């Protein structure tokens with residue numbers, strides 16, 4: 001799920017054990033050329049143009065999730081006014097974009113800002129070792145050319161919204177692109193967080209609203225009760241957006257059929273369910289859940305000691321306790337990924353500027369006193385529970401908490417004291 005983004009103020013090495021060692025040095029290394037990595041590169045070159053950086057990407061393409069997932073109909077369920085970058089407006093009033101459209105948007109952004117020239121493709125980071133004596137990271141990489149495959153989770157609560165946002169269309173028609181983009185983003189954040197808060201506080205009411213929308217779209221209460229009424233409350237897991245009610249249309253026209261059951265076994269005709277029903281199928285796509293991988297599977301160690309992620313605390317949801325000069329991008333579970341990833345990248349740039357001003361070479365998040373552990377992500381979804389043991393935790397007080405609240409983070413990430421909870425060290429002068 002998350003693109004680990006390793007920023008390394010101070011020189012970093014990365015060697016490739018499968019080929020001749022590459023001993024190049026960079027001020028900052030970004031791992032991953034997905035939505036987060038490209039955004040992080042933009043923020044870095046915007047506010048620290050003097051710093052050298054490279055992006056190491058394990059695959060052969062830009063886009064991460066949005067390049068990897070290619071099944072027919074793949075699309076976001078967040079609107080592009082918030083999933084898009086704040087610095088590059090999404091210029092059409094179509095809020096929900098297809099996977100290929102999102103991939104093209106990320107690629108075009110990378111190209112437009114010269115970021116694509118900084119990417120080393122087919123370079124997977126397998127280990128990152130911090131050495132306090134030289135105050136730098138050394139990354140071990142593997143040359144890759146294989147491509148992975150995966151599949152999407154099944155829909156949960158579904159909610160229809162118009163394919164085209166008429167308010168945004170008018171904003172885009174009347175205002176300069178950047179101003180329209182800001183207003184579209186603010187509108188989307190306000191509406192989404194209102195729905196989220198209402199779901200948390202009045203789940204019964206939101207269930208009734210969602211059900212009414214489904215019944216109107218499908219015209220069949222029995223169908224809604226059987227297939228679109230999960231046992232959990234709205235926003236215990238992510239909501240699934242259907243633009244222009246296209247899923248309703250596919251079902252009511254007979255082009256698609258929904259079956260809710262467990263699979264007993266595969267049979268020559270297709271699938272046999274536990275209730276004995278045979279579902280004929282030419283192709284079966286297994287979409288039985290994602291396995292989240294913390295930090296892209298990189299083995300992280302500090303001065304020879306492996307970092308135990310499961311017992312590390314996140315610092316403002318983007319650094320790890322005891323791990324110097326490294327940050328990661330973790331998005332929101334209740335809003336667009338980019339909203340949080342972009343705040344994290346900007347915060348790292350602030351931290352770098354602070355270190356420059358004070359002549360520091362090292363910044364290590366350092367908790368003081370004991371703290372209770374809380375799960376990192378507050379979702380009741382299978383993929384979150386499966387990964388809990390391998391993911392860092394959040395604490396019970398600032399700056400060791402990770403909020404799922406963009407408005408709050410927007411203020412915190414811009415104004416919070418970057419020195420709070422952080423231990424700094426000046427450069428060591430080694431001969």
Ligand SMILES: Cc1cc2nc3c(=O)[nH]c(=O)nc-3n(C[C@H](O)[C@H](O)[C@H](O)COP(=O)(O)OP(=O)(O)OC[C@H]3O[C@@H](n4cnc5c(N)ncnc54)[C@H](O)[C@@H]3O)c2cc1C
Pocket residue numbers: 001002003004031032033034035036037056057058059061062063064065066069075076077078083123124125126151152153295296297298329331335336337338341
């Ligand atoms: C099916 C699906 C639907 C989704 N829908 C939405 C949605 O509607 N809204 C939303 O906000 N979010 C959604 N998400 C979450 C989605 O992951 C984010 O939108 C966003 O794409 C995350 O970007 P990223 O760059 O952080 O990670 P990724 O897109 O995962 O990109 C990470 C990149 O890093 C590379 N990488 C990883 N490990 C290493 C390594 N060790 N060395 C080198 N390179 C490495 C990968 O190859 C990849 O290119 C969805 C995710 C999935 C899987």
